[in-house]
Amino acid sequence: MNVLIAEDDQYCRQDLSDVLQVMGHNVKSAASGMEALGLLKAGLFDILLSDVDMPELSGLELVKIIKALALPVRIILVSGKADIIASMNALGKGAFDFMVKPVSVPNLEKILSDASAGLSGQSEILEQGRVDIDRVFRQSGNSEFIFCSEKMRQVRKKIERLREYPEIPALLCGASGTGKEIAAKFIHGEHTSDRPFIGVNIASLNSGTFEAELFGYKAGSFTGADPAGSRGKINAASGGTLFLDEISEIPLAAQAKLLRVIEAREYFPVGSDHPCKTSCRFLFSTNRDLPGCVSAGAFRQDLYYRISQVIIELPPVSERREDLIPLAASFILKLNNTLRRDVKYISGEARELLESHTWTGNIRELKNVITEAMLFSEGQTLLEHHLMPFLLRCTLPQNENNNSLLVPGFNLEIHNQKLVDEALGKCSGNKSEAAKMLGITRRKLYSRFRVI
Ligand SMILES: Nc1ncnc2c1ncn2[C@@H]1O[C@H](COP(=O)(O)OP(=O)(O)OP(=O)(O)O)[C@@H](O)[C@H]1O
Ligand SMILES: [Mg+2]
Known part of the structure; x- marks a missing residue:
């Protein structure tokens, strides 16, 4: 597996890295939460092993950001005794598991094996409201030209x-x-x-x-x-x-x-x-x-x-949103052939995301987002986090007449996230500066992450 370690203590970092490499994993290390976040955004990691107590960006803050950005990584927190309760609370809120220092090798092996089993089974988790692609395509008339609205x-x-x-x-x-x-x-x-x-x-x-x-x-x-x-x-x-x-x-x-x-x-x-x-x-x-x-x-x-x-x-997509899922299904079926994939479902959350996006670039934009998401997807279900990076990259909708952002398909969560992301990027991750740029307090900035 590809494992990222976030640990400010140089000796702990080195020890963990050595043990994981001996276990046969690909390991990268970061000396701070900020550095880890940068690496996570740039590459694909299966597991993040993060210390809880780090200056600037703690392990718990990192969990919230990763969750908010929907980055596809399993997080295992490594906590000192003082952080046990907080680490426990982080379970289910984004953290997969936690270990208490000093880390024992058998315990590390067991948790990593659970996490990897979870990873391979992840695509099989079928959420409520998921879309059965074959069925939707059949219902839409099996046609090259989709028209359901x-x-x-x-x-x-x-x-x-x-x-x-x-x-x-x-x-x-x-x-x-x-x-x-x-x-x-x-x-x-x-x-x-x-x-x-x-x-x-x-x-x-x-x-x-x-x-x-x-x-x-x-x-x-x-x-x-x-x-x-x-x-x-x-x-x-x-x-x-x-x-x-x-x-x-x-x-x-x-x-x-x-x-x-x-x-x-x-x-x-x-x-x-x-x-x-x-x-x-x-x-x-x-x-x-x-x-x-x-x-x-x-x-x-x-x-x-x-x-x-x-x-x-x-008509623009904003006037015929009922066509979105049948269109997505027809693109996925074609891409299954060309990209040699076997995507059969769209998860309920991914579907909501598709339905709520603005699609200013209309069907061509939808096709591009689905194509990119399919390139990075695994398994039989297209999930929210496969789509998210490509939706976040799209431009904010503008209403030329009155500059209102409230155009059809507006999605507050995506807007919040884009703005927070942009501000953090412009301020090289400095949260006080980013909060100032967003016109909110540092505390509010954290609560933004919690909201999303
Ligand atoms: N109803 C539809 N059913 C299936 N695919 C569609 C449908 N409408 C558009 N597409 C797909 O979306 C993409 C964009 O469509 P098309 O090129 O026809 O748009 P356009 O209006 O000509 O755009 P432009 O003005 O930018 O040239 C194409 O890949 C097309 O196959
Ligand atoms: Mg054209």
Whole structure:
């Protein structure tokens, strides 16, 4: 096992380290509680063997912080006789066990063996309210495109209707990460169709070569052109779907030409006098306020009306929280294959955490958090502490209108913890300074840890 020793007495530290190494463990040592905390945050340890009585940050304070940060380590306190009652009280509040000095080797062996048995069995502990991933995925329709909330059911209904009419263009709107591209693929019928789906990110196209990319060009029509000419994206999408992502970024000069293609289903490759016909479905997406772009003169009104006959609005996660767990389940099932894991459940606490997070980055953020958590998870249950480090890293939600933090999905515990963590980090762990920065007393700072 990976064992960290926190002990301010140099001789005790060395003795413990020697004994543990002889037992075959990987051992690291810290001369203070603060140093131990730094090492715990940076790496993965199975066991922390911590002295209780240490200056600056005692073993008991360390237990509270570790619990508050949900760091996945089992803590064994090593106490002097004077600290026995406090150590006993720490049991169940974060400490796994405690030993009284002087430490006897058989006792140490027994406690470590209990702790390691607990560790391997930990993933099997099934809390109430846990999520059975297979069952949730089956209930959500076994689909690549998850839609359980009422809002998404409406979206799906609209999409299914639209599917029948490839000649009608549609605009997919929604904040970043809400699923505009996956919805476009669903409209196209990616998994049931062998017709092409051509996605073009307009923002990534160079305005000079925009038309050539989209409409194609004749051989030798401009310097630097491919001598064989190019068929262009519209032609490549023949019989299928052309998905123009971030349509607000299209150069003004190209807008009239695009309008003509959509209306007349006809276009001229660069350098050609012969019109080409197209039969593809046009889908557009934007995360910007297109009517606002029209008012600002950056987007042609006639083009806007043409592409927005059907608008599919992908709601942010904050308006469809019922989709969160089915989405998480579908990501976990896929990741089980790619990462060769066997995660079958989400614990009740982990589920609450997922449901209460703000998800300003929407479904993409959820997917990223689940992917990272899966990388570091073990066993069959995704637990709170697998998710916590990645959720804590996310930015605090901001409400642009009134700077209120109380946006949907607000979670006081995570906010408190982020702020306390940030303050401690900025003050290199100095609690008096951190408390000052947070505008609270040192005593309150401790009680914050207790609350969480
Ligand atoms: N309803 C859904 N079911 C399953 N997966 C989804 C769903 N919505 C989004 N996703 C997944 O979330 C991720 C982000 O979705 P997508 O790329 O479609 O978002 P987007 O709206 O196009 O974002 P951006 O504006 O940043 O380009 C993708 O990996 C996608 O597969
Ligand atoms: Mg996209």
